[in-house]
Amino acid sequence: MSIIEVSSFAAGQWIAPGAGARNIASAITGDVIATAGNNALDVQAMLDYARTTGGPALRKMTFHDRARLLKALALHLREHRQALYDLSFDTGATQSDHMIDIDGGIGTMLVFASKGRREMPDGHVYLDGDVEQLSRTGSFLGQHICTPLQGVAVHINAFNFPVWGMLEKLAPTLLAGVPAIVKPATNSCYVTELAVKLMLDSGLLPAGALQLVSGGLGDMLDHLGMQDVVSFTGSAHTALKLRSNPVILENSIRFVAEQDSLNASILGPDAVPGTPEFDLFIKEVSREMTTKAGQKCTAVRRIIAPQSQTDAVIAALSARLAKTTIGDPRLESTRMGALVSNGQKQDVLEKAAILAQEAERVFGDPDNFTVDGADADKGAFVPPMLFHCADPDNAQRVHDTEAFGPVSTVMGYRDLDHAVALANRGQGSLVASVITHDAQVARTVAIGSGAYHGRLYFNNRDSMKESTGHGSPLPHMVHGGPGRAGGGEELGGVRGVKHYMQRTAIQGSPAILSAIGDTWVPGAPEIQGPAHPFTRKFGDLATGETLYTDPRIVTLDDIAHFANFTGDTFYAHMDEDAARRNPFFPGRVAHGYLLLSFAAGLFVEPNEGPVLANTGLDGLRFMKPVSAGDSIKVRLTVKKKTPRNDDYGEVRWHVTLTNQDDDMVAEYELLTMNAF
Template identity: 30%
Template sequence: MTVSTITQLQDRVLAALEACGVPTPDGSGELLTRSPLTGEALVPLTRTTLAEAEDAVARAHEAFLEWRDVPAPERGRVVKRWGELLTEHKRDLAILVQAEAGKSMSEAEGEVQEMIDICDFAVGQSRMLYGKTMPSERPGHRLMETWHPLGVVGVISAFNFPVAVYSWNTALALVCGDTVVWKPSEMCALSALGAHQLLARAVAESGAPEDIHQLVLAGRDVGAILVEDPRVALVSATGSTRMGREIGPQVAQRFGRCLLELGGNNAAIVTPSADLDLALRGIVFAAAGTAGQRCTTMRRLIVHESVVDTLTERLVAAYRTLTIGDPRDESVLVGPLINEGSYRAMVDAIEAAVAQGGEVLVGGNRVLAAEMPDAYYMEPTIIRMPTQSEVVREETFAPILYVMTYSDLDEAITLHNDVPQGLSSAIFTTDQAEAEIFLSGAGSDCGIANVNIGTSGAEIGGAFGGEKETGGGRESGSDSWQTYMRRATNTINYSGQLPLAQGVKFL
């Protein structure tokens, strides 16, 4: 890596920030963003102080008192404009995502497309915040439910999807009448600035209250304000199970709401009837894409003993063709791990797997260390495991795929479900009965269960989230909007009489 390479990256980032409308950073500040592409510092930024964060919550709360009374279709116009601006600046924001998260441009642009898609979804949802009318047992009465804005929503997002998952929450929260305070990952502050500035422009152009969206750039100390402040009605947090164990009880103690998207240890079952060509493509992308740093990354592969040798041979051959390096080169498929900590965790997991009886079939080596000593590029790794040992049951946020075998489907499903996490899952089969069993209550215990596709690549229309130690949250599509609202049951008496329910007599 040369000085010119570093300079080119910084220039590209500054140009993208300017295009999104972010004022040029003055070069001072203690929040120092670094790029996993090179390991070098990008742009120093000013950290949000505790007092500023508390003020952000206060301003969001005041704005909520006005925003909640704006008709929902009018609120949708802000999100519609945001989506238009995201479309216009898709490449600019993707450049920031690539620089901070280390993704290929295809994946970075795909992430921004998710933002555009959720804006489209939310605009439609702004006219469909439906309640139900139920039959009353009393004559001359109407029984119904209505949905109302909840309050301030605190969004704590992770580095691996620095803008997409945040937008799932924000687009829906805004059309539901909530305001948002966002604490992004410290590692992706520039992407956050770009997304925030585009939303701020949409707010201004739509004539909405300017404080409906707040951005705070800092670490756990500022995140704690969102967790502890009773004015924050909902905390939506994406991260590790450890983080969820800390946040959940604190929010519950003050009777706030939590939406948790935590760890994933996702698996696919490959049956004897599977189309192996299809399975091969689905497995490689799900296991190696984004350098294994998706919450839906495939980490376990449970293959029938009759096809395991054939499939693993083909997987090993495919892995050997994967191009690894700086994803600014469009021929590169696998980029870097986010930092040294992720690299150490991957190395430790590989060593533990071998100690627990595993055999490394391919990968496991660091590459490009001489050219870029502060960046961490690793070969995606396949390890054949005799059993689902301790290391296999843990989530390692890196491109490691553990391969195990089974003899009958019941055994495969038991093995599949025998982990603490419950996010995403898949089965590759051409047998309809196997597919139906996998999707039934006796099958996968995950929030996402797929047939003949991999574990990653969720669409906006479906609710996203998982069970068990994944936290139970649901974001994005389907009826996820209800998370951001409060429900009221209403009884209207137009009878002129006052009969009591259940036939109770009084007076």
């Protein structure tokens, strides 16, 4: 079998392994299958290429342009995923593991692509929060904006997810408009290299947007500056070494870390044997121990159960683990493959020996287990190993030692406060799960343990059919954790994109804020269009274009008719004396929804035209009551335009209702879909 030469892609060139290259062995056979690394990479040229070529090209694109780029890349990878599957077996992963890694990574890119189109503007500035009024009349305002950092993101990834680990960082980085240099772990970098080649060969990426280091980074971190970002996934030891780099400290360079995590799963006191929750707990823990052979940053390392149920948990979990077929991951019958390397196998066995100082191994013997279709001595195979710690209060190593493999420890708790205390002994984790059907148990754990965990996952009979699992980070939700988990934060939808942007407070007049954010702010200049705005297509409307309507008088008959027609006969609309006793009203007043209906009647163009649908109202407020005899008029302004597809876009209108004295009666934002 020929040995794969895993290249780097640096400054627009593929560079083969050279001086400093190291061999990579198959996790299945222990035979050398690849070589990677080159000490001669010009890291300064790579950084310059990203900053001067990739960054400007990405920043010229709008958020929507970059979202479309992500979608196209994801679909291209999906078309070629079989090649990634085939290559990944030598990492020790099974086909189901590949789907988590490869399909999960592609799915993550698609989620960010969707969120980019739905939640971010088709522009270059992201508005972070509402406008703040900083003066009495509103002539001086403030707002926070986010713009792309003008440096490069250096992604240092772990071995366990060579595709997802790259794509979950790359998606928000590219969406933000920042180029990336990806450095995968050497043990599985050959899979990452193929994914990068597929993306580069697609022709979709601007030059300089993506580079790859297969092997060591050299002194790249010594050349970073304040506009750059380092995002790291791996061990706490390596994270400390990297983030202590003097250049990173001196320049306050953003360092996002996701590292060691002693994740816990708590069996609720109500989840006794025979309940759906108990069975679910055993299933979830078993899956987390064996998926990717336990090589997941989110895997369950500590199993926290009521003291009265620890024997039942051990028995049920041991019985389920005994059904796990270990073997060559290419075999359909295999349920758990190998660790990524024999070096990783040795590390797991050493960590298991440390756990054995405080806990008894109750299942799994690394010296006596069966491997199907492969040599257990040559490959990086270990069995699932379950430990029981009888005295978790006086133990330390079970709370600070992570065996990064199919290893977990059962420990008992006296009451729920004790369970929370044990979960928190891990000093920070990516995720803790609680299996319970008692909502108050969930509340107690959330309040007592939320500060120690990046994610709390609750599951029971009500949600189990659709839940995604303890160990599944989702792009919609934050992935990261406090303390020993690294203190970093990834994913989380648009939150993840902001890690690669600078939040800036801008202050100025309404016209200045409107120009910067491409969103009309009340008080900014208004534009009078050539015709009724509802007769004009999406592309013809201009931000700030405004329509003023004629007034309409509200009568007592209008109020009574609306009340009887709708059934809304609230006393403030029907009873003069009762209404006067209400401190908010001068007497009988018009319904708020009557005013909205009259407003629509004042500004709507009834004939068929480019307005396709009214999709909702945002931020509705009623400021002053309207009595019979008062009049109302409407100001309708184009606040913001957002394309949705090739046929139509969303127009956000700022609407104000004023009375005969020009006092504000109501204010809201109207959303319509308008044809191009």
